[in-house]
Amino acid sequence: MARIETPRRVRGTQDIFGEEQRRFSHVLDTFERVRRLYCFGRVDLPVFEATEVFARSIGETTDVVSKEMYTFPDRGGDSLTLRPEFTAGIARAFLTEGWQQYAPLKVTTSGAVFRYERPQKGRYRQFHQIDAEILGAPEPAADVELLVMADQLLRELGIADGVTLQLNTLGDAETREAWRAGLVAHFEAHRAELSEDSLTRLDKNPMRILDSKDPRDRPIADAAPDIDAYLTPEARTFFDAVTAGLDAAGVAWTRNARLVRGLDYYRHTAFEFVTDRLGAQGTVLAGGRYDGLVESLGGAPTAGVGWAAGVERLAMLVDEPAVEHPTVAVVPLDLSFETIAMGYAANLRRQGLTVHTDFRGNAKKRMQRAASADATHVIFVGPTLIEGSVTIKTMATGEQRNIGAAEVIEALR
Numbered sequence: 063m064a065r066i067e068t069p070r071r072v073r074g075t076q077d078i079f080g081e082e083q084r085r086f087s088h089v090l091d092t093f094e095r096v097r098r099l100y101c102f103g104r105v106d107l108p109v110f111e112a113t114e115v116f117a118r119s120i121g122e123t124t125d126v127v128s129k130e131m132y133t134f135p136d137r138g139g140d141s142l143t144l145r146p147e148f149t150a151g152i153a154r155a156f157l158t159e160g161w162q163q164y165a166p167l168k169v170t171t172s173g174a175v176f177r178y179e180r181p182q183k184g185r186y187r188q189f190h191q192i193d194a195e196i197l198g199a200p201e202p203a204a205d206v207e208l209l210v211m212a213d214q215l216l217r218e219l220g221i222a223d224g225v226t227l228q229l230n231t232l233g234d235a236e237t238r239e240a241w242r243a244g245l246v247a248h249f250e251a252h253r254a255e256l257s258e259d260s261l262t263r264l265d266k267n268p269m270r271i272l273d274s275k276d277p278r279d280r281p282i283a284d285a286a287p288d289i290d291a292y293l294t295p296e297a298r299t300f301f302d303a304v305t306a307g308l309d310a311a312g313v314a315w316t317r318n319a320r321l322v323r324g325l326d327y328y329r330h331t332a333f334e335f336v337t338d339r340l341g342a343q344g345t346v347l348a349g350g351r352y353d354g355l356v357e358s359l360g361g362a363p364t365a366g367v368g369w370a371a372g373v374e375r376l377a378m379l380v381d382e383p384a385v386e387h388p389t390v391a392v393v394p395l396d397l398s399f400e401t402i403a404m405g406y407a408a409n410l411r412r413q414g415l416t417v418h419t420d421f422r423g424n425a426k427k428r429m430q431r432a433a434s435a436d437a438t439h440v441i442f443v444g445p446t447l448i449e450g451s452v453t454i455k456t457m458a459t460g461e462q463r464n465i466g467a468a469e470v471i472e473a474l475r
């Protein structure tokens with residue numbers, strides 16, 4: 063008979079295990095704690111949406127929509143897309159679920175997102191994001207709150223020192239129109255030197271050229287005019303309020319006038335938290351204000367601001383989290399006490415104790431395994447349980463004594 067081949071793991075996906083998984087969980091647990099400190103709720107949304115949810119909000123000319131989406135017809139013939147990010151789905155839910163009544167709505171979410179990219183270190187096809195958004199708040203204080211929250215998250219993960227907040231403003235609609243004209247004039251003058259992708263961008267979204275990673279585009283992008291000369295007084299006031307808020311909260315930032323975001327609907331604040339510890343994949347957290355997005359999905363004009371961070375990239379930066387050790391291991395003295403020992407272990411766990419058990423071998427073998435699991439104590443369950451006592455061994459000293467079965471919890475405190 064032919065040998066059956068094991069299926070492969072799909073390129074760009076991950077099986078997260080062991081130390082890697084502990085780092086991953088540590089990022090998610092810390093995010094969960096921090097979002098509560100800021101009174102952000104949590105939402106959980108579908109992994110796939112109607113394709114137009116992303117196409118209309120993220121913008122047809124972005125890399126994400128034009129090259130990276132996992133789009134497929136379902137069996138009923140509808141075009142669906144695996145979410146490449148969270149913001150569009152949250153905006154869709156805001157409209158379809160009537161969440162306007164909760165505005166300003168402060169929410170977080172996290173989970174898997176999908177992009178068809180060239181996999182490399184820190185870049186996957188299925189990866190994970192944590193995400194925070196405020197919908198229905200046009201005030202710069204909302205931008206500040208989200209940035210301060212991001213900063214606290216990085217501090218609590220112990221990685222704030224190696225990460226820099228780069229901040230920019232993309233102005234209001236009037237600013238952008240004027241800046242766009244300035245950019246077009248500049249790029250037109252260098253048409254012959256631009257990459258093919260940037261020539262397309264020049265027609266559809268010239269700002270995007272500033273974001274190009276193509277070395278042919280970089281010198282031209284770097285020499286392009288800054289937005290500052292085009293800022294309306296309103297846009298300038300907004301940006302000043304954001305930076306004043308950051309200063310008041312003690313959040314360090316640097317201006318990066320070249321920073322634009324991948325999405326079409328960004329306005330005013332745009333930012334990235336960047337590190338040089340991850341090579342080319344140095345952006346760990348990014349976001350900004352997207353006041354036009356909800357409207358692009360057919361809703362009433364609604365302000366929005368938010369950010370997303372790659373869980374894998376944050377996990378690569380954090381120190382290795384400690385392995386959790388069991389407090390005790392429950393070991394039956396011989397096989398005839400196995401069932402009763404399992405019952406006893408269940409009892410301890412119901413009282414909140416972390417208990418190691420295993421399924422085979424004599425008491426000596428089991429004790430060895432308890433030692434490799436780093437249990438601090440071993441409880442031997444044997445005939446004395448009938449009179450209500452067990453034997454407890456302290457692993458560090460080897461000391462062993464009999465103790466009332468009901469007193470174990472007290473004794474271990």
Ligand code: ATP
Nearest residue numbers: 179184185186189324345346347348370371372375
């Ligand atoms: P990049 O420039 O690295 O492609 P991006 O601008 O496409 O990033 P965003 O859409 O802003 O990224 O997503 C937010 C965050 O998600 C990024 O800052 C990064 O930490 C993470 N991220 C983006 N794409 C990937 C990926 N393919 N694999 C792992 N993490 C990713």
Ligand code: MG
Nearest residue numbers: 125126179324
């Ligand atoms: Mg990308």
